[in-house]
Each structure stands twice: as C-alpha cells, then as structure tokens.
Amino acid sequence: MIVAEQKPLDEIRRMIAPYGRLLILGCGTCMTVCDAGGEREVSFLHNALRLAQSRSVNGAHTFSEYTLKRQCDSEFLEPLAEKIGDIDAILSLGCGIGVQAVAERFPYMPVLPGVNTSFMGAAKEWGVWDERCAACGECRLEDTGGICPITRCTKGILNGPCAGTKNGKCEANSDVDCAWVLIYKRLERLGQLDKMRRYYPPRNFLAIPRPKRLKSKVNIAAGEDDG
C-alpha cells in the first residue's frame, strides 16, 4: 500500500493562496488507510483551513470537500466533472499518482498535492507505517528469506551485513534493525543459511528507463497497445 503524510498546513496555505474556490479531494483507498487523505482527513483539513481563514484578515477562500473511492483510475473521476464547474483548483489528498490522474483527466484545472507521498509500506501497528518495498523491479526476496535488504538496509546492500551492524541494529540509526541480521536469523530458521554464502552481483542502476510501463495482457494485434 502507498503511504503518505499530509503536507504542513502552512505549506498548503501558501499553495492555495492564488485560488479562491477550492475542492478538497480525498481518496478512499490507500490515503484513507494511511490516515493522510480519507474523508476524515479531508474534513480535518477543511476545518483547519477555514479556521485559518477565520483568523486572518486577508484571503477569501471557499472550500468544498469530496472523497472519491480512488483517484488513480479515471473512471472514478467522472462524478467530479460536475462538481468542478465553479471551482478554481483541486486540492488533492491523493498520492502522487492520484494527483496526476486528476490533472490528466481535467486538463484545464489546477490540481495541487495536499500530501507528500512517502513510500510503499505496511502498518506496524495502529498509526505507525514502515517502508517495505522500493519497487526496484527485480525482486530478490526469495534469496533473502522474505526480508528486503533494498528498503530495510540503510545502505541497500545486496551482500550484507556490512561492518556497521551492532547488536542487531544499524550503525546509522540504532532504532532500526539491521536488515541483514534479520535475514540471517530468518534463513537460519528456514534451514537455508547456505544462501548467505552466495554472492549477489550488484543491481544494474544504469538503464532504468522511465517512465516504466507494464502490460499484463497478451498482445493480440500488433500496434494496438501503442500510446
């Protein structure tokens, strides 16, 4: 799941300053789950912005709010078409993908990001999120006992641990577990310690063509998928 956090209010206020009528647009999927842009955060932000406005002499914004099921698919954006007739900008609390999808769907509407999209991760406990995947495109979790050294090792090294591991913690941050110690212990439990002896060649950082595109369907006719 994508994890994000809401931008500081002062930054949001600077961002919206040029626009009078704003629609605060929430997203009902990842942003709801990570407490960054669900219906509650939308109304919290709405209240906060109105409070700011009630305390300042200048600035005459009007706000409305709406939360979509998902911002990253254009089909979900359709109900928005009739809501943006009288607004000047959309303040999207979707992740970076959502913001771009909305911007693409409404070419003449400014779309402002209300959250900082941070990483892909999972909930450790209620309200605490940990990064778990860097979307590197070459998954090696099979070799590392299901623990990703690229995200969980500070250095992201493939042949660890480095000399900086101390009592199972990372030298860069003593609160963080050394990913390679975790990997070792897990492989030990699985009886696969031999995997620690293997050498993994470095990842190829040279040619990562962006933007990436994936096709999950089979090409039936040539040229159909161009675009």
Place this chain on the structure above:
Amino acid sequence: MDSYLADNQRQQVSRAEKALDRSLMPPCQAACPLHMDIREYVDLVAQGRIMEALQVIRSGNPFPSICAYVCTHPCEEACRRCQVDKPVAIRALKRFAVEFGGDRMVRVEAETTHHEKVAIVGSGPAGMACAYYLRRLGYPATIFEAHSELGGMLRTGIPQYRLPREILNTEVERLSWLGVEIRTNTRVVSLDLLFDIGYKAIFITIGAHQGLRMGIDGEESPGVIDGATFLREVNLGLAPSLEGRLAVVGGGNVAIDAARTAARLGAEKVKILYRRSRNELPADPAEVDMALEEGVEILFLVAPTRIKRQNGKLSISCVKMELGEPDDTGRRRPMPISGSGSNFIEEVDTLITAIGQAPQTPGDFRVRMGRGSTIQVDPVTLTTNRSGVFAGGDAVTGPATVTEALAAGRLAASRIDDYLQHRYPRVDTESRQILAGTLLPETIEMIKKVGRVEPPVLPLEARSKDFKPDELVYDWETAVNEARRCLRCGMGAEILFQDKCATCLTCLRVCPYHVPYLDDAGTIQIPPDQCLACGICVAECPAKAVILRKPYDRRQVTEELNHVLKSAAESKSKPFVIGFCCQYGLFGTGSLANLWHEARAGIWIVPVLCVAKVEAEHMLRAFEIGAEGVFIAGCGEKCARENTAAWVRQRVAKVQKALGQLGLEPERLQSFFVDTGEDSAGELDKFIEQVGELHLASVLMKEVES
C-alpha cells in the same frame, strides 16, 4: 457557517439515514412486559437528566411509582451486565427517577372523545392500567371494585412495607383526575346487567384471590388460613393479633410477604416450610434475605402431610423431601424421603398456606374457563367467548406480576378501542431487531468491573416491627454511578457506509473491547451484540464509515456546537473559551461540577456523552466559531468505561500541531482529567488566564501590524 455540514455532500446524502434510530432493542426492554425503554432512561439518569428520564418512564408505564416499588424486574434477569458482574439495578434506578423527577407532581389529563362507555370489573393493576389508557384514548370508563378501595392485589396482597399506600392512593387519585368513574364496594354479579345499563364493552380483571388448598387432612381446622386471605385482612385494616408460633407453607412471594407480615404483627417465631431447596425458591432473593434477617426461619425440603388441632394448637406432621428428576416446569420434583426418620412434627399456633392462588369467576359471567379456573381469551385480541367481553390480568394468566398485569391492561385498552371502532386488531409487530447473544470472554475481560450498589434499606430494628417502606432511595451520586454501569446494548457502532470502508482496520485496532473482526470474506464486522457504544472507532474511522446506532449520540457534538454558535450570534458576544465536558462526569460524579459551576461569562460548555466522542474536527470547529481557547474535560480514571483520556490526548496533540502550523499557540487547547488529583477548578482558572494573555498579545500584535 451553516454550510459546515452542507459542504460535505456525502454527508448531505446520508442525512436522512442519520436521523434514523438504528439501535437494536436491548434485552432488558425485550424482557419487560411493558417493553419500557429502559436503556434510554437509565442513560438519562446517568447523565443526571432525571426529568427526561421520568418522561421516558411515563411514556411506557402508566404507574411508574408502583413499579418502582414492586416490579419483579425481569429486565434485571435479562441484563447482560450479569455476564460481567451483576445486573444494573434497574428497578432501584426507576425508583430514583420517579422520586427525584417528581412523579407525584405529574398531572395527567384526558378528554372524552368517544361516547362508548367501558366497564372494568376489578381494580387491580390490569384494571387500573386499562382505565388509564381508555381515558387517554378518549373513552368514558368505569371501574367496579368489590372492596372498599381500588388497587386489587396491589392493596390487598402486597404488604405496606413493600408498597406504601400513599403511592397507590396517588395513582388512584390520578385516575379520578383522568375522569375515570370509580364504583367501590360494588361487586359485579352479572355482565348482562352492565350491558343493559349502557356499557358497550367490559374488561374483566378480577384477579386471582382464591388461595389454593393443599389437599391434606385437617386443612379446615381453625387457625389455618390461606396467604391471600391473611394478607387481604391485614391490608384492609383488620389486624389479627398473632401470638406464639406461626408457620407458612410455600416459597413464593406471597409466602415471604405473609411471613414478614406475621413477624411484624407480633408472631413469636415464624417458620416457612418449603418443599424444594433454596435454589428453586421462586421468591425474590432480596426479599428472602430480608425475611431471614428479620428472623424468619426457612425449612427447606419439607412438606406438611397432616394437620391436627389439639388444645388450641396445631400440630403439623411434616415429611422431609429430596429432589428428583426435573418436572414439566424444569424444576426438580420434590420426593418424600421414605423411612420413619424423615417424619417430624411442627407445633404452631397458626398456619398460613401460600401455595398458589386461582381466580374465582362468578358463573353468571358465562365466560369460558380454562385450566386452573382461569378465563380463556384470545391471546391477540383478549376477547372471551362473549362478544364485547375482554379479560386480562391474573384472572387469565393465574397469579403473575404487576408489570404483566399492567401490560395486559394496556393491551386490553387498545383492543377495546379496536373493537369499538370496528377495526381489525393488529398483531403487535416490533420492527426493531432484538439484541441477543452473550458477550465474548475477551469483551468481558476488557469491561471495567464496577460493582452493583443496592439501594439502602432501613436498618433491621427500624423495619422489623413496622410497616414503613423498607427500601430507601439512592442518593444522587450513587444512582448516577449505578446507571453508568449500563452496557448500552444495541446502541453500538455500525459500518453504515460499507462502500466507504477501506478495510483499514482502524476500528479493529482501536477498539478497547476487541469487538470488530475480519470475516472470511475480508470484510470488517462489528457485531452489535458485543459493541458497547464507546464511540472511539466512530471518532477514529478515517473514512467516516462508522456511525453509532442512536441518532442523538452521533449528532449531538456538532449540534451543540451549532447551538453555541447561534447563541453567540444572538448575544452578540464571541465565545471566549469553549469547553467540551463529559455529561456523565459533569453531572454524575460531581467531580467536574467545579468546572461547570465556575463557568463564567464567555465560557461556553458543550456537554458531550463521553469525551471519547469529541473528534479533532470538533476542536478545530470550536476555534473557528471564535473561541480563543478550547478545553476538554473528561472523567479520566473515573470514567465508567474504557480509559478515554489517552484518546483525547492523542486528538488534542494532533490539533495542537495543526494550530501551531496555522500560527496559533498550541496552548490554547488543553485537556483536563479529574483523576489527576489536581484541583481542576484551579487548573481551569490558570488556563483561562493563559488564554487571556495569548488573546491580549495577539490583539496587540495586530495593532502593531496595522
């Protein structure tokens, strides 16, 4: 400013949904023959809103003061708090509400809108209730009573120490206010006569006053009397002098009443003979305990076999019993123990038999009778075999409870109304689902154990020789604390907008009682029979998909805020400080009373039903409508429920951070919890002073800027 809600279009769509009461019927209400809204009035008592509690009580019960004394409270047996510790003392709370709410001051009125006269034969609880509701429906009603005063078993059967006569007299008086025609000392012998003199419908509610016989030798001897007759004579003012030893046969409430009454009338030694054991004793355990305290002795597993009178004394041959297999009623059948060792003789001066009663219906009524001399009626329409003749109460059911009789009277009134208006009677269908199910062990474990507090009783020496009411009323604080023990069954949280739910698991993670769970399909379920309506998941759900089932609970903070806003606009003064205070603690425990009493001009209190329901948006909203400072005052450790303080502190921290980013001082928002042991009034003073300084500084700042 009113666009606060309107802005959110999804909320607009759901507004109709929001007004609906989606709560389930709690088990107490389902168990009550009158289906009183017990959960509601108990909650109102917990909030200290006694007058409203009384209103709720009166809307479901014609004679709440009577029930407050003598109800056998089947609701308490059904109360799911039993599974945690002990049931909520519902009857005692009702007593508190009627006494403190001023039930005796309530004046009821009725207007005659129909001309069809209805006769009510018998003035027990069923007859009185029927008359009450017939008058409310607009019918002229006449009560015929054979005895000199109204009340039936309430007057002749129940001892004065359990139901003071002034309570009954007040209700009788109220019936006269209502315009019920009362004919005492009038025994009805023929129904035809009543029809002849113009009555269009008759309700027979003659009770069950005839004591059953044991069917053993010597039962007719002088000195043997049945319990109902004994109590009737005592209660109607004949005071038989009882001397020497006395025995009562039976184990029901009548037996206990007779025994305690006899003890008060001077019997030297009172023994109860009961053929089963203490576990099977049908009488109210509290009454049994009091009887034992007053010196009544109960011999269990004993049955009389023969009575012989000699030298002015009765010698009762008794046999010891043992319990065999369960019988039809589910109770274990008592069997005499054979052998000479099990026989013994009890010497007494008086023997009271209280083994049950049956109705005694005059043959001239010509109504069809059923088992145990009861009148046979259609259970839905309450009609007998004679057209226009209805029957209810003990005369139909055999000896039953006051509440059942009241329910029968109420039903009869509406059935008679149907009959007289030529309507087909409808079967009562309760649309609301009844909440059933037991609490899970993990839920029970997390529920704060707060012991039941029984209302005080008169000390033994003050009550044992006197007919004064033996039970006293709760004081204010005890009543409120007792009421707060209610688990609010069926009022809990519900995922109303399933499409909004992102299955983020917030509710599952924040629930103090481990109630929400993921089903096999990966959908969150909040089982209504486990949820205790604390409201924490409602305030935390990031998708706002969860609501509380009661409309008042889910709307009220926003509504109260809008109310503050409106009043502020009217008084043309800005609220200076807004405080969200727990309604329960504020009035209930008195510990927050200081905050309330100290509230001065410019301090607006928003009462909330537990601070756990105050959302971060509410706090921002309070600032938006002009507050210079906002505080939240909760009960902390004293909270009857989960420790809500942590939740409030969390939300306060979030809002404080936002305030900081908006250029407002975070100190403008604070939470107080009375459990910290600090002087809360002093703390509040300090806070207000601080807010004042901040305000002054900001005003100066603006001056400088301009």
